Amino acid sequence: MKYIKNSGLVIFLIGLALFTVLPLLGSYKLTSKNFASYVQEQGIKSELFITSIKENITDRSFEGMYLFSTEVTNVLEKANTAHKKRKEYSKIIYAKPHDMAAALGKKAGTGFIVKNKVLLWFLTFGFGILGSLLYILPNVVLLGKKGIKNDGIYHENSTNKGWIAWLVFVFLVSFYLVLYFRSEYAVNWTYLVDPISENLSGNPAGHWFVYGFMYCTVMSVMAVRMYIKYRHNIYQVFRTTSVLFFQIVFAFLIPEIMVRLQMPYYDFKNAFPLDYDFFFQWNLKSLLASGGIGIFILFWGILLTLVIVPVMVYFFGKRWYCSWVCGCGGLAETLGDPYRQHSSKSLFSWKVERWLIHGVLLFAIVMTVMTLYSFFSETTTVLGIKTSSIQSSYSLLIGAVFAGVIGTGFYPIFGNRVWCRFGCPLAAYLGFVQRFKSRFRITTNGGQCISCGNCATYCEQGIDVRAYAQKGENIVRSSCVGCGVCAAVCPRGVLKLENGPEKGRINSTEVLLGNDVDLMDFMNK
């Protein structure tokens, strides 16, 4: 068993290493024909740009993306500067330099990688999946009997912020930085999944397809780990299955298939304001131009946020979204599960959390109000502030840096729900409903708590669960995503997630059950 596990680890690491070096390999040769088609697709009017690309890039071979990308961004920058100087505003190219490098790079890739997509998919993704499954599956035997499997979590380097954890941190952060800011380096990754993308949507893969595919893969593999670890706990099994289903079907397959059917790309479970650009002008325009399905999506998106989400939170708590449906939650509950104990439980973090998450919600609302005002009044500024600059700063700061780089990259250090806890505007909105109008609570079982701290330690949302449990108070907190792990790890059967009548949901007690009744009445009044 140990042997299988170790060989799995080796195979996984080979796959990971190859995947990691891939962005630096490969050769790029942009043919004049491909470039001409790009110019036509993009409607580029700058002859300065066109000639300069022809002189410096087309039909020349570049080894590695770095040289190619530097050349493309240089040419673009020079052309735009010249046009600005000459006030030829119609000729300025608004494409972002690195997006352009990625788009041209995708057309320009040649050689071994492009010719051996399937082989390389197997050597990277295939080895990754195979290796990690070989590493995880022996746990069915090695973990022993059904029960809580947290032995050694604080002795292991990887789960106790040791150097492995820091390496994972660096890897994840770099991965997100490439994805959001240097997508040209993801071009080689896109080739690996081209065959899959072409089968689904009919188009070659972009870097977001790589991300989507990888997301599903990672979640599926880590869900196997969850199933094994929590096989005694049917709530965890159910929840993991649900979140995996919604990721693969709703977030990945349906949008790709919709594209194939000439429909807008849309994830039906992604609710505004998590889906922060739902009301952006380009999206509204594209939906309105897509006929019946576009109108339906528009209607559905509004209904989802204003009616479905709060009504479901009333009945089931925000867990129905955050830990049964949501993609961010899904990754946190699968890939992030080994790190759940790192969320800080200090009062200070709770204060930071409340300022940050509600700040982001406010940001999202202000931005959307401005966006809608601009859309309907057909202006580009509100009170002298450019709507587009607010939008792009939200996209950069919240959409990319907070949700992606920090939200996932910091898993091994700050715990698996950094984004959900500190940043997600939808979670903040759901939290209000959960706190003030919901049937959901975590019931504390009378006086049975022994203050051991397992519940609080393993709360991914940084709730000091014990502080409530040891006072005999039910846990009614806006941030609780209802993962159910506090109840699972409790050695004394003190906690239960449940939906019940609102009466008695919030109970305040001074003296716990088990002590003399008169004293309890005296104190609790």
Added chain:
Amino acid sequence: MEHIVIIGNGIAGVTTARHIRKLSDKKITIISAETDYFFSRTALMYVYMGHMKFEHTQPYENWFWEKNRIQLVHDYVTHVHAEDKVIPLKKGSPISYDKLVLATGSKPNKFGWPGQDLKGVQGLYSKQDLDTMEKIAPDNKNCQRAVIVGGGLIGIEMAEMLRSRKIPVTFLVREKSFWNGVLPAGESKLINEHILAHHIDLRLNTNLEEIIADENGFAKAVVTDKGDTIPCTLVGLTAGVTPNVGFLKDSNIAIKKGIVVNRLLETSAKDVYAIGDCAEQQEAIGNRRPIEAVWYTGRMMGETLAQTLCGNTTEYNPGHWFNSAKFLDIEYQTYGWVFSERHIKPYEQHFHWRHPKENICLTIAFHKDSNLFLGINTFGIRMRHPIFDKWLTEKRTAVYVLEHLKDANFDPEFYATHENAIVDQYNAEFGTSITPKKKSWKRIFNSH
């Protein structure tokens, strides 16, 4: 301002301090020789097992004490001068008090075994015990076998801890079945099986004769009354605990096994109180033992004493008995009284149900003649404390309890439920025709 000094920063002492602070402005000092800050003793095992770090066992952040004006003194009290209301300390200068609360807890029992004070022989009670265990038994290379002596709750916890580091464990239990002085036979049997399934070398009916030392004064083997010599590195003494009252020897405070207290938790000395594990009731309350070394009762005594100290004179009057524990993977809860065969009352009858495959069972105790519900033990099923508390107060029958058992289930959502099977078996055994009622939120909430 009245100065209340509490010796011991366990659950009893800290609960007293917290409640005094809620109710008054009195000066509060807690003295402990064990740790700077309060921690949950019951969680020490999880630190060794790597589920938590030591700081996770501390229920309050470090700023809590200063903010609530609870002064913490890390020192050892050597004596109590009750006449002068002064307590001398080992390091610091003596502290005088207006009211003194003794909450010094327990220490592991030692029954005069040869070798019981060797290095590598220890109980599992204090932070220091955890530290020495970490040193002697860091892994299965340095500790090739451990022997645990005494089949109670701490013994099985210690076995679980050592097994988490793959250290072979021999478990010497005096009784012919694990914890059968407390658990009825069926449950005790379930735990025996579970211990064996965890590859623990369980030796029932076996006593410790002697612990043998190596040349450096470390334990190297134990000898049992069966004549076996078991080589080992660590010996865990877990044959119960005894009140930690040695420092009071010449202090004019009445002591039997523990510090003798009345229902107001007053000791024989004026303005000195004792609570928690170290206190011994003059007369046992109901079916309870005079000394209750249980987390919950320590907390309740703390809650009660704070009332008295703040002017609302209140007797210690615990409600219905309840307790819980975890035997390796099996959770145990009890409400009311279910006695083992050794202590069963003449009027007490048991109904026992066990799941055909899983480690799940329960025992309901009831009155032979009136069917009055006396108590329940559950293994692998969680139950609602408020519901059973209410049923005990309302003096319900066992039949009523079975009929409404679905109200009491506290297992996580989607778990398989067993009420129907339980009731079927009861019907078959007692010729009744009970049908379990559907869970009712209305009934559940009326218990709050």
